[in-house]
Amino acid sequence: MPAIDGLPTLAQVIRTHDLVAKKQLGQNFLLDLNLTAKIARSAGDLTQCDVLEVGPGPGGLTRGLLAEGARRVLAVEKDGRCLPALAEIAAAYPGRLEVVNADALSLDVSAHLTAPVRVVANLPYNIGTELLVRWLSPDTWPPFWQSLTLMFQKEVAQRIVAKPGDKAYGRLALLAQWRTDPRIVLTLPPEAFSPAPKVHSAVVHLARLEAPRFAADGAMLSRITAMAFNQRRKMLRSSLKGMGPDIETRLLAVGIAPTARAEEISLESFCALSRQFT
């Protein structure tokens, strides 16, 4: 069946351009254009937005974003082999797709984008968490983006949305939930990808909050949660000993039992504790 944009199917694109997937680049391609359109729709209204896509590969999600009306797409791809396929998409959507052949970890994208910006990507698993942490930890808030709609391994997605008491609750949940509203919008089985990865995947949509949910200094919050979760089985009075001799008093001052463990403590309480030190 011909695709909606008149371009060849993704299976044909991969064959024509000999895009044999490379494991070291985290290449697991989506071949179903209905699915990529669904992911694009889960990012919200794109018509007034520039979209940053990291790792377009053969362009399945890129085509979804453009077909769903993205004002412009900036696609950053490390693998030069994908450029001819992406050039065909750019030709089908004149003036709306810019492709940059670069490593997303070292490119300053700000020069290429005009607000409002949404980030949508089927991320390479090996750099997904690193990019997320960077996007969540800019020097100033609000950041350059309005929302992040990102594919992760399901286990990582669960860490982003986890609540106190969940097995997956930890620093990533706290970082994400401090300044965004994250939710899992789609889960996908391995067979949705080519080649199929070993694990399930999930798309997480993180809508930014204009201000942090609770007041706190980001560096202090990060320091305290790192200490607390590095020894998550220990009681806080012991794991946070490095914060000073009066840690028990400070925990009690914000209503946290010194015998509690990190995994029971809410974001609000961690923020209150971090304010004790600033």
Ligand code: SAM
């Ligand atoms: N978006 C495509 C899709 O959904 O079918 C491909 C997704 S695949 C999981 C990840 C893509 O990221 C690959 O095309 C890979 O070459 C690219 N990639 C890997 N590391 C990268 C990096 N550091 N910077 C930019 N792109 C990268």
